[in-house]
Amino acid sequence: MHPTEDRDSQEVDEMSDFGDHVDDAIFGQILEMDESEEERDFSEPLVFNFFQQALETFERMKEALDNSDLEGLSSLGHFLKGSSATLGFNKIRDSCQVIQQYGHKLTVDGTDELDEKVCLEKIADALKKVKVDTETLNKKMEIFFKREKGDEKEE
Amino acid sequence: MHQHSTEAKPAGPDVGFIFNLAPLSLLVITPAWRITRASARFLADWRVSADDCVGRSLLSFVESQLRPPRPSRIVQLTASIDDAISTREERTTIAINTKHGVSWKARVIPIFNGDELLSIVLEWHEGPPVHVDNDELSKPGFSxxxxxxxxxxxxxxxxxxxxxxxxxxxxxxxxxxxxxxxxxxxxxxxxxxxxxxxxxxxxxxxxxxxxxxxxxxxxxxxxxxxxxxxxxxxxxxxxxxxxxxxxxxxxxxxxxxLTERKSAESRLIAAYEESEKLKSDFLANMSHEIRTPMHGMLSACTLLLDTELSARQRDIVNIMDESGKVLLQVINDILDYSKLASGNFTINSDIVGITSIVTSVVRSVQATLPPSVHFELFLAPELPRSVQGDPLRFRQILQNIVGNAAKFTDKGSIRVRAAVQSEDEISCTILTEVTDTGIGVPEEASANLFTPFTQFDATTTKQYKGTGLGLSIAKSLAELMGGRIGYRPNPERQGSIFWFTARFIKIKRLGQMQDWKRTPPVRQDSESPSADEIDALQTELKMVSAIKNLLVVEDNVINQKVILGLLRSIGLKNVDLASNGVEAVRMVRRKPAAYDIVLMDISMPVMDGNAATKEIRSAGILIPIVAMTAYALKGDRERCLEHGMNDYIPKPVNKNRLIKVLGKWLLRMTDYRKITEERFAEMRRPRPATVKVATPGLEAKQFLFEVANGLGAPSTEARQMTPPNEMPRHPPPPSPTSPLPAAEEVDSAAAAPGPSSPNPEFSLRLPSGKAAAAKMWETNHAANQPGKASDQNITSAEANQSASADAPNKQDNAPEETTQTGHSGQSVGMQHPQLSHRPLQHTEVNETDKSSPPVDAAETRAIPPQNKTRCEELISSEAGVAAADSNVEAKTAEPEG
Structure with missing residues (x-):
């Protein structure tokens, strides 16, 4: 009934390189919004805007971490969780969730973690991890979009 | 003749000698063109010996001397000689190149004795030295x-x-x-x-x-x-x-x-795509347009059957009912088939409980069987509990072949057997076999069983109804699910065995199960909307897109872009953006009737979505607000609704889900502005309870109560009966008795009615002086807490809502319900019986509300002091109103139960 649905499955194949970094269905939905698969002028800037946003957020997280500002960390975590979830970037989303939770002085399971030092440590770990994941994904995305275009040329 | 011969005889040896010594290049050939003599001069010119040529065929000799070898020369030579013979005239040949760079032309002299050709003499003359190229050019045509x-x-x-x-x-x-x-x-x-x-x-x-x-x-x-x-x-x-x-x-x-061809090609492709799109749009529309009235007809038939009918009438209605059902099945088959044929059919991925589906299909078919048919069900013990695949399509195939078995079996048994046919690490193939003792399939028909539009019962009597599409659809579905379908005769006795296989993905870990349960809230809906339902909704949304305005409240730019992209892809382009709650409230209040729906993020800086919703509601604006929440955890939804929102979409936003929610609020619900107008129209009609003391303030107050019930109550009826209302924009009509209001009060109280307001006479009039009003409010509030009372209604309605929210599809499946929205006024009472069952929640919410008594401007001013007592009465008699409306309630509540 709808051409998009067929396209979706194709795109999922193309995206298999992302592994558990990306939720194929959600990201596929983003790719579907491109008016042309050759140009990708919706998804491509969006994805790279996201990375920019992520980098800025990491900076602010670092600042908040230095000031032991748990509340600030929590809201920054929530903020980036929102956009990463929207794009289906699961690994980043999960780390942001960790930051948000410990910012609220909660463990990931939702039980209390009253020791602020532990919270800050956990957040620092999560921040380190999310930075690495973001960089990895950034590279994968660069390759993905380049390949999409490369394919175009060879045709 | 004799003369010749006698003359020649005596000169014989001399002539031979003379011939030999003549300064001429001479060849003598027989009529068969064999060389008999060559003059000494010839031998010298051609640099050959007598042995080289005498006795040989002329042509083979010349050929051996040609340089370069040109078969065409030989042909021309032959032609000249032939010509000379037939005309008995001498002829000159073309020049022939020999190996020594010299060309020769021959005079051909045929010698006849009477009619008898005696011999031919070729007299060779040296021609011009020949260059090959020039030679070529001298001929007509090109090399x-x-x-x-x-x-x-x-x-x-x-x-x-x-x-x-x-x-x-x-x-x-x-x-x-x-x-x-x-x-x-x-x-x-x-x-x-x-x-x-x-x-x-x-x-x-x-x-x-x-x-x-x-x-x-x-x-x-x-x-x-x-x-x-x-x-x-x-x-x-x-x-x-x-x-x-x-x-x-x-x-x-x-x-x-190929530019021309290329552009022709792309025109063709575009035309093809366009026609494909039209076709699928057409299909989506047809399915919607045909099925809806069919459902209406069938429901009416069912209702009619429930009434008192004579036996004859009952027969007739039964025929209508039955034919209607068959027709609906035919329509469904054709639509399915055309979708399958165009490759537009999609297989969903969900949890499939094989055993429960098989059991339920068997049970449903069993009910239709005469007692003479015995049903047997065998489920292999190794069948997995649940697998991943498309439960609906699996059921559809099974229903089709079990239904066929039932249709064609009058007595004996139907045996359904399900087992694992094969499996590997990630998937398993389930074989389902249906054996019946029915009429069986004639051998010659078995080849065409799965061909569309064929029925083996092609007799004129047409004992069995159907399109002949069922099995071909089943076949395509089985293939889509990675399986096959087949038939063989029942080996034991008369009857058939139909079998099909379908491949499913295994669910390995418990965790995977939980993932399924947690991540896709969409799939959680047991009857997630089918793809064509979504298509139909999207088409409808596109049609109204020009007149629908949306406000998206979202702080994260990435999410803003994505939601705008999604809306754009649905066709909705009139979208405003607010990046926090304060902005959203300001935008909505500035233009209270401008938007048709608000999509509201919850967690935002400055003011979050919950607070913003509260503000909008307390300004009396009843626009539908849909929360967008990340990680739809249990309780999130309830919380959103508690804060006065009408619905929610989990984040990340799924397009189909969004279409469904937008479809519900933009298409299925009566426009909140219209409801408001209708209410007022109703209100202005004489009504015993209110008209006597009809002052704007009172009406406004009462109105608020009704509104309160509708607020944040997206449950089945409540949402449709009392959709969001918009108080300040359509306040009660000015009563002739009411005093003139203070100008500035009007502005703030009415939250600046939009310039587009269709009823300009509706502007909120205040009772006497504002100081008095304020004071009166205080007393009023302290004594009766009307604000609280109304909030209480809100929350109680929410309680109902959350109770019925578990069955969200109920409402969506009943489009005719929307027509009830007209009776807005009376429907208010509907929520009350349920309310009384939930006293606990009731008080609980009350307590939380006490901590922050809602003091909203519109409400405050809407209560004129002189009507205080009436207000109290009204508040306390809310239950009474409900009781008075119990007739309505009893009837409408019925289908719910």
């Missing part, structure tokens, strides 16, 4: 080389030219000049990559092509090529490696301009 040269030169439609081994242009034809715009002198010696675009050059395409060409002998390519003036054309290019005597000397390149 092959020349012809090709001219051909290539003259062809205008193809650029044909040679490249040297490095790719430099070596020749140029007219076609190349016309196609590429370069003159011969401009281009010779230039590298052919000059014709390529930057993109091709960047990837080294010209060089690549030559390499491939060297390897494979030839390469063909289609792509953009550039002319001298920079314009481009779509070219078909063939490059061929050119060898001379086994040595590579360059490349031949032929380029054609």
């Amino acid at each position: 092959t080389d020349e012809a090709f040269r001219i051909l290539v030169q003259a062809v205008k439609d193809y650029a044909i030219f040679l490249l040297d081994t490095k790719g430099h242009v070596a020749t140029w034809n007219t076609g190349a000049q016309m196609l590429k715009g370069y003159k011969r002198d401009d281009i010779i010696g230039k590298h052919f990559s000059i014709f390529y675009g930057k993109e091709d050059l960047d990837i080294g395409k010209p060089q690549m092509e030559l390499e491939i060409c060297m390897r494979e002998g030839r390469i063909e390519d289609e792509g953009w090529r550039y002319r001298r003036d920079g314009s481009r054309f779509w070219a078909n290019v063939v490059i061929t490696a050119v060898y001379k005597d086994g040595v590579h000397v360059g490349f031949g390149k032929v380029t054609r301009d």
Whole structure:
């Protein structure tokens, strides 16, 4: 009934390189919004805007971490969780969730973690991890979009 | 004759001697063209000995002497001799080249004795030295080389030219000049990559092509090529490696301009896509348009059957009912089939409980069977509990073949058997077999069982109804699910065995189960909307998109872009953005009737979505607000609704889900503004309870109560009966008795009614002086807490809502319910019986509300002091109102239970 649905499955194949970094269905939905698969002028800037946003957020997280500002960390975590979830970037989303939770002085399971030092440590770990994941994904995305275009040329 | 011979005899030896010594190059041949004599001069001229020629056939001798060998010369020689013989005249042949660089022409002298040809004398004369080329040109027509040269030169439609081994242009034809715009002198010696675009050059395409060409002998390519003036054309290019005597000397390149064809192609493709789209739109529309009235008809039939009917009437209605059902099935079959045929059918991924589906299908069919048919069900013990696949489609196939078995079996048994046919690590194939003792399938019909539109019962009586599509649909579905379908006769007795297989993904870990449960809230809906339902909704949304305005409240730019993108892809373009709650409240309040729906993020800086919603509600604006929450955890939804929102969408937003929610609020619900107007129309009619003391304030107050019930109550009826209302924009009509209001109060209280307000006379009038009003409010509030009371209603309605929220589809499946929205006024009471069952929640919410008593401006001013008592009465008699409306309630509540 709808051409998009067929396209979706194709795109999922193309995206298999992302592994558990990306939720194929959600990201596929983003790719579907491109008016042309050759140009990708919706998804491509969006994805790279996201990375920019992520980098800025990491900076602010670092600042908040230095000031032991748990509340600030929590809201920054929530903020980036929102956009990463929207794009289906699961690994980043999960780390942001960790930051948000410990910012609220909660463990990931939702039980209390009253020791602020532990919270800050956990957040620092999560921040380190999310930075690495973001960089990895950034590279994968660069390759993905380049390949999409490369394919175009060879045709 | 005799004369001749006698004369010749005595001269014999002399003549021979003379012949030999004559200074002439002479050959004498027999009528069979064998050489009998050659003069000494001939032997010397041709540098041959007598042995070389005498006794040989003339033609083979001449042929052996020809240089270069030209069969055509022999042919011409033969022709001349023949000519001489037949005319009895002497003839001169064309010049013939011999190996010594000399050409010879022969005088052919046929010698007859009467009619008898005695011999032929060839007298050879030296011709001009012959050069091969000149020789060729002297003839009419062209040599092959020349012809090709001219051909290539003259062809205008193809650029044909040679490249040297490095790719430099070596020749140029007219076609190349016309196609590429370069003159011969401009281009010779230039590298052919000059014709390529930057993109091709960047990837080294010209060089690549030559390499491939060297390897494979030839390469063909289609792509953009550039002319001298920079314009481009779509070219078909063939490059061929050119060898001379086994040595590579360059490349031949032929380029054609396909721009015309290319654009024709893309026009064709576009037309094709367009027609495909029209077709699928048509299908989606048809399915919706046909099924809806069919459902209406069938429901009416069912209702009619429930009434008192004579036996004859009952028969007739039964026929209507039955035919209607068959017709609906036929329509569904055809729609399914056309979708399958066009490849537009999608298989969903969900949890499939094989055993429960098989059991439920068997049970449903069993109910229709006569007692003479015995049902047997075998479920293999190794059947997995749940697998991943499309439960609906699996059920559809099974229903079809079990239904067939039931249809064609009058007595005996139907046996359904399900087992695992094969499995590997990630998937398993389930085999389901249905064996019946029915009429069976005649052998000649079995080949066409799965062909569309064929029924083996092609008799005129047509004992069995149907489109003949069922099995072909089942076949396509089974194939879509990675399986097969088949038939064989029942080996035990009369009857058939139909079987099908379907492949499912295994659910390995418990965790995977939980993932399923947690991540896709969409899939959680047991009856997630089917794809064509979504399509139909989307089409409808597109149609109204021009008149629908949306407000998206979202702080994260990425999410903003995505949601805008999603809305755009649905066709909704009139979208405003607010990036936090304060902005959203300001925008909504400034134009209270401008938006049709608000999509509200919850967690935002400055003011979050919950607070913003509260503010909007407390301004009396009842626009539908849909929360967008990340991680839809249990309780999130309830919390959103508690804060006065009407619905929620989990984040990340799924497009189908969004379409469904938008469809519900933009299409299925009566517009909140209209409801408000209707309410007021109702209100202005004389009504015993209110009219006596009809003052604007009172009406406003009462109105608020009704509104309160509708607020944040998206449950089945409540949402439709009392959709959001908008208080300040349509306040009660000014009563002639009411005093003039203070001007500035009007503004703030009415939250500036939009300029587009269709009822300009509706502007909120305040009772007497504002100080008095304020004071009165305080007392009023302290004594009765009307604000709280109304909030209480809100929350109680929410409680109901959350109770019924578990069955969200109920409402969506009943489109006719929307027609009830007209009775807005009366429906208010509907929520109350449920309310009384939940006293606990009731008080609980009350307590939380006490901590922050809602003091909203509109409400405050809406209560005129002199009506205080009436207000109290109204508040306390809310339950009474409900009781008074119990008739309505009893009727409408019924389907709910």
